[in-house]
Amino acid sequence: MKTWSSSRWKKPAQGALLATTLVLGGCVSVPYADDVRDVRSTLGPRWTPEVPVPALTGEAQRGEDIDAAVKQLLAQPLTADSAVRIALLNNRDLRAAMHELGIATGNLVQASLPPIPELELELSKPGGEHELQLGVGVEYSLSDLLLLPQRRGVALAERASERARTAGEVLSLAYRTRLAFYDVQARRQQLELRNLALRNAQARYATAAELEKVGNLRALDLATERSAVESARLAVAESENGVQDAREALNVLLGVFGAGTQWTVDSLLGDPSDALSKQDGLEARAIESSLDLSTLRGRMEAAELRRKLAATEGFLPDVSGGVSGEREDDRWQMGAHIKVGVPLFDRKRGERISALSSRESLKARYEATATAIRASLRQTRFRVESTASRAKHVRDVLLPATRKALEETVLQYNAMQLGVFDLLRAQDNVTNAASTYVDTLLEHHRARAALEQLLAGRHEGLELAPTRISAAASGSGSAPASDAH
Amino acid sequence: MDRREFMQLGALAGGTLLAGQALAQTSSNLAPVRAEKPRIVAPGGQVAVVTPNGSTLPWKNVRGVKVGHLVAMPVKHTFAPGLEVEAWGYNGSTPGPTIEAVEGDRIRIYVTNRLPEPTTVHWHGLILPNGMDGVSGLNQRPIAPGETFAYEFTLNRAGTYMYHPHYDEMTQMALGMMGMLIVHPKRPRGPRVDRDFALMTHEWKVLPGMRRPDPNAMSDFNVLTFNSKAFPATAPLIIGRGERVRIRFGNLSAMDHHPIHLHGLYFEMTGTDGGFVPESARYPETSVLVPVGSTRVIEFVADEPGDWAMHCHMTHHVMNQMGHEAPVTVGANARTIDQHVQALVPQYMTMGQAGMGGMEEMGMPVPTNSIPMMGGKGPFGSIDMGGMFTVLKVRENPEAEDGSGWFAHPKGTVADKADPAKLAADGIDPDVHFG
Numbered sequence: 055m056k057t058w059s060s061s062r063w064k065k066p067a068q069g070a071l072l073a074t075t076l077v078l079g080g081c082v083s084v085p086y087a088d089d090v091r092d093v094r095s096t097l098g099p100r101w102t103p104e105v106p107v108p109a110l111t112g113e114a115q116r117g118e119d120i121d122a123a124v125k126q127l128l129a130q131p132l133t134a135d136s137a138v139r140i141a142l143l144n145n146r147d148l149r150a151a152m153h154e155l156g157i158a159t160g161n162l163v164q165a166s167l168p169p170i171p172e173l174e175l176e177l178s179k180p181g182g183e184h185e186l187q188l189g190v191g192v193e194y195s196l197s198d199l200l201l202l203p204q205r206r207g208v209a210l211a212e213r214a215s216e217r218a219r220t221a222g223e224v225l226s227l228a229y230r231t232r233l234a235f236y237d238v239q240a241r242r243q244q245l246e247l248r249n250l251a252l253r254n255a256q257a258r259y260a261t262a263a264e265l266e267k268v269g270n271l272r273a274l275d276l277a278t279e280r281s282a283v284e285s286a287r288l289a290v291a292e293s294e295n296g297v298q299d300a301r302e303a304l305n306v307l308l309g310v311f312g313a314g315t316q317w318t319v320d321s322l323l324g325d326p327s328d329a330l331s332k333q334d335g336l337e338a339r340a341i342e343s344s345l346d347l348s349t350l351r352g353r354m355e356a357a358e359l360r361r362k363l364a365a366t367e368g369f370l371p372d373v374s375g376g377v378s379g380e381r382e383d384d385r386w387q388m389g390a391h392i393k394v395g396v397p398l399f400d401r402k403r404g405e406r407i408s409a410l411s412s413r414e415s416l417k418a419r420y421e422a423t424a425t426a427i428r429a430s431l432r433q434t435r436f437r438v439e440s441t442a443s444r445a446k447h448v449r450d451v452l453l454p455a456t457r458k459a460l461e462e463t464v465l466q467y468n469a470m471q472l473g474v475f476d477l478l479r480a481q482d483n484v485t486n487a488a489s490t491y492v493d494t495l496l497e498h499h500r501a502r503a504a505l506e507q508l509l510a511g512r513h514e515g516l517e518l519a520p521t522r523i524s525a526a527a528s529g530s531g532s533a534p535a536s537d538a539h
Numbered sequence: 540m541d542r543r544e545f546m547q548l549g550a551l552a553g554g555t556l557l558a559g560q561a562l563a564q565t566s567s568n569l570a571p572v573r574a575e576k577p578r579i580v581a582p583g584g585q586v587a588v589v590t591p592n593g594s595t596l597p598w599k600n601v602r603g604v605k606v607g608h609l610v611a612m613p614v615k616h617t618f619a620p621g622l623e624v625e626a627w628g629y630n631g632s633t634p635g636p637t638i639e640a641v642e643g644d645r646i647r648i649y650v651t652n653r654l655p656e657p658t659t660v661h662w663h664g665l666i667l668p669n670g671m672d673g674v675s676g677l678n679q680r681p682i683a684p685g686e687t688f689a690y691e692f693t694l695n696r697a698g699t700y701m702y703h704p705h706y707d708e709m710t711q712m713a714l715g716m717m718g719m720l721i722v723h724p725k726r727p728r729g730p731r732v733d734r735d736f737a738l739m740t741h742e743w744k745v746l747p748g749m750r751r752p753d754p755n756a757m758s759d760f761n762v763l764t765f766n767s768k769a770f771p772a773t774a775p776l777i778i779g780r781g782e783r784v785r786i787r788f789g790n791l792s793a794m795d796h797h798p799i800h801l802h803g804l805y806f807e808m809t810g811t812d813g814g815f816v817p818e819s820a821r822y823p824e825t826s827v828l829v830p831v832g833s834t835r836v837i838e839f840v841a842d843e844p845g846d847w848a849m850h851c852h853m854t855h856h857v858m859n860q861m862g863h864e865a866p867v868t869v870g871a872n873a874r875t876i877d878q879h880v881q882a883l884v885p886q887y888m889t890m891g892q893a894g895m896g897g898m899e900e901m902g903m904p905v906p907t908n909s910i911p912m913m914g915g916k917g918p919f920g921s922i923d924m925g926g927m928f929t930v931l932k933v934r935e936n937p938e939a940e941d942g943s944g945w946f947a948h949p950k951g952t953v954a955d956k957a958d959p960a961k962l963a964a965d966g967i968d969p970d971v972h973f974g
Contacts (some may be wrong), residue, residue: 257879471862
C-alpha cells in the first residue's frame with residue numbers, strides 16, 4: 055500500500071491551469087472543455103471499458119452533433135458499449151458533475167489572481183481662500199501578495215480533488231449504465247423463459263382438460279393444472295414489469311425520453327469469462343488507480359495547505375503599503391507609508407486546528423478506504439471466479455443434464471413408464487435450468503463490471519449483492535396433475 | 540401424416556430402435572432348437588424332460604451314485620433381445636439346469652457358491668433327511684462364498700419338484716435362482732407320454748433402462764417369464780398331432796400365482812409337487828392355476844393341429860415391462876394434446892387414445908435395455924402379447940419342424956372379413972345400433 059506523501063500531490067496539469075488562469079483572467083467563460091480534457095487525461099490510463107473515453111464530449115451545451123450521434127446510436131440495437139457511449143454523450147447528471155468541476159476551476163482561477171491595489175482620491179475645500187485640495191493615495195496589501203502562492207496552492211489541491219471526484223463520476227456512470235444494460239438483457243431473457251414456462255403450464259392444462267373431458271382425470275387434477283397456469287401467467291406479468299423497470303432505469307442513465315426510449319436490445323448476456331480475475335497484482339492496481347483515494351489525497355493536501363496558510367497568516371503581520379500625493383498650492387507633496395497589523399489576538403489558531411483535524415480525519419478515511427478497496431477487490435475477484443465457475447457449470451453440466459433427463463423422459467414416455475405430465479415437468483426443468491443460467495450470468499457480468507470498476511479507480515457505489523431476478527412463481531413447481539389413474 | 544407415420548419419422552430422427560432392431564437381428568437365434576426325437580431316460584420308455592430355453596444337469600455315475608454339480612453364480616441373462624439383466628443363477632443360466640433322475644436314485648450334488656453372499660439349496664417338495672433340506676440356520680450352516688457343499692440323498696418319491704435357495708431367498712430368487720427337479724417313477728404310471736416339458740414360471744421387476752431385477756419389489760412386476768424368457772423369446776413347444784403330452788409347471792414367483800391357459804385343447808391335472816393326482820380326482824380343464832411355491836403337472840392329447848397360444852391369463856402377465864403411471868388417454872382427442880405438447884417437446888405423440896393395440900408396431904424409440912410391452916412376429920402380423928406367453932405347435936410331423944414356421948391353415952379355416960352377400964343372407968346388419 056502506498057502511503058500518503060505530499061510530494062505525490064504535485065499535479066502535472068498545473069501549467070495548463072496557470073495558462074487557463076491567465077487566459078481567463080481577462081474574460082470569463084465556462085471552462086467546460088478544459089475540464090473535460092483534464093478529466094479525460096485523468097481517466098486515460100484507468101479507463102478499461104471498451105468505450106473510448108473521448109466519448110465524453112467537451113461541448114458545454116448539447117449540440118446538434120451530439121443529438122445526431124445519440125440518435126444514430128439509439129437507432130441500432132444497443133450493446134453495453136454503445137449504451138455507455140450514449141450515456142457519456144447525453145447524461146445530464148454527468149454534465150452537471152462537469153460543471154461542478156468548473157466551480158473548483160473558478161475558485162482556482164480566483165485564488166490565483168493578485169490582490170487589487172487600493173486607490174484613494176481625496177478632495178477637500180478647507181474654505182476661505184484656500185483652493186480645492188486633491189489627495190491621491192495608492193495602497194497595496196503586501197501580505198495578500200505574499201500569501202498568494204499559498205492560497206493558490208490550496209485552490210489547486212481542492213480542484214485536483216474535485217477533478218478526481220468528477221473522473222470517478224464518469225466511471226460510475228459508465229459502470230451503472232453497463233449494469234443497467236445487463237439487467238435489461240437478463241430480464242428480457244427471463245421474460246422469454248417465463249413465457250416458455252407459461253406455455254408449458256398451458257400445455258399441461260390443455261392436456262388435463264382433454265383427459266378430464268373424456269373421463270380420464272379427476273377434477274382436482276384439472277383444477278391444480280389451472281392454478282399452475284394462472285401462477286405462470288402472474289410470473290410472466292411480473293417479468294414484464296421487470297423488463298419495463300430495467301428499461302426505465304437505463305433510460306435515465308442514457309438521458310433519453312420520448313422517441314429516444316424506443317431503443318432495442320437483441321443480444322444475449324455473454325458467456326462467462328474469468329480471464330481478468332486470474333491476473334496477479336490486482337489489489338495493488340486497484341490501490342494505485344483509485345480515484346477515491348486520489349480525491350481524498352487532494353482533500354488532504356488542501357487541508358494541509360490550509361493549515362500552513364493559516365499558520366503563515368497567524369504569524370505574518372498584515373503588511374500593506376502605499377504611496378500618496380497631495381496637491382497643495384500647485385505643488386504635489388509626495389509620501390509613502392507602510393501599515394503593519396500585529397496579530398496579537400488572532401493568530402488563526404482556530405483555522406489551524408480545523409485544518410489539521412480535517413487533514414487527520416481525511417488521512418484516517420484514506421486508510422480505511424484503502425482497506426475497503428482491498429477487501430472489495432478480493433470479494434469481487436472471488437465473485438467473478440465463482441460466478442464464472444457456476445455459470446459454466448450450469449451451461450456445461452446442469453443444462454445438458456436436464457436436457458438429457460428430458461430425452462430420457464421421452465423414451466420412458468414412449469415405453470409408457472411415464473406420462474405426458476412427467477414429460478412436461480422434465481421440459482420445465484430445462485427452462486428452470488436456463489433461468490438459473492441467466493441469473494448466474496447476470497451475477498457474473500455484474501461482478502466483472504465491478505472488478506473493472508475497481509481497477510479503473512472507482513470503489514464507491516459497487517453493487518455486489520446477490521441478484522436473483524427470476525420470478526419466484528414460475529408455475530412450474532405447482533402441484534402436478536397426477537399421472538396415475 | 541398419421542400417427543404411425545409420425546412416429547416412424549420420429550424414430551428415424553430420434554435415434555435408435557434398440558429393442559426392435561435387436562429383435563429383428565436376432566430372431567433367427569430365437570428359434571428353438573430343432574425338435575429332437577424324444578429320448579428315453581427312464582424305465583418303461585419314459586421320455587426325457589425337455590426344458591424349453593433351458594438345459595438338463597449332466598450326471599456322472601460314481602459307484603452307483605449320480606453325481607452332479609451346481610454352481611451358484613451371477614449370470615448375464617437375456618429375457619428377450621434388447622433386455623439383458625444382471626441375474627443370479629446356476630451353471631450360467633436362470634433357471635438352473637433341470638435335474639432329472641429316477642425314483643430310487645441316490646444323488647450327490649455338489650453346490651459351489653460363487654455369489655457375493657452365502658447361499659443354500661432347498662429341494663422343494665422332496666422328502667429327504669432333515670439335514671439335507673437346505674434351510675439356512677435350521678438345517679445347515681449357509682454355504683459361504685467360495686465354499687462347496689455336498690448334498691446327498693436318495694430319491695424315494697417320483698414327482699415334479701423344484702430347487703431354490705433358502706438363504707436371503709428374497710434376493711436370490713428375485714434374481715433368478717431356481718430350477719426344476721424331476722423324478723421319474725421307477726415304474727411308469729398312467730399312459731405313456733410322448734413329450735415331457737418343464738416350464739418354470741417367474742416374475743421380475745426390471746424398469747426400462749435398468750440392468751438388475753429389483754429384489755425389493757412386492758408388486759409392479761413387469762417381466763413375466765417361462766423358463767426366464769419373455770415372449771417373443773420363449774421357445775415354442777412342438778408336438779405331434781395325437782401325441783400325449785405332459786407339461787410340468789413350477790412357480791417360484793415372488794407374489795403371483797399364474798393361471799396358465801392353453802388354447803385348442805383340454806387337459807387334466809395329473810400331479811403336484813405333493814404327488815400324483817388320482818385318476819378319479821381329475822377333471823378336464825383349459826386353465827391351470829399354478830400357485831406360488833407349487834408345481835402343477837398337466838397331461839393331454841393334442842388332436843387339433845395348429846399354432847396354439849399358451850399363456851398366463853392375467854392380462855398384465857402377457858405384457859413386457861408394462862408401465863402404469865401414464866394417464867389413460869383412451870377417448871381423448873390426441874390432436875388437441877399434441878399441438879400443445881409438441882410445441883415444447885417435438886418428439887411427443889399422444890398414445891393410447893384409441894387403445895393400446897399395435898403399440899409395438901409404432902417403433903418408438905424406447906430406453907436402452909428395454910423391450911416393447913408386447914408384440915412378436917406372427918403369420919398375420921404382430922402377436923399383440925408378451926411376457927408369459929408361448930406357442931404350442933401341434934404338427935403332423937413334429938420332427939420336421941424347427942419351430943420357426945407357422946401353421947398352414949386349410950382353406951376356409953381362418954376367420955376373415957365377412958362377405959357382404961353372406962351377411963345379408965344371414966340377416967346381419969353390421970350398422971345396427973344399440974342403446
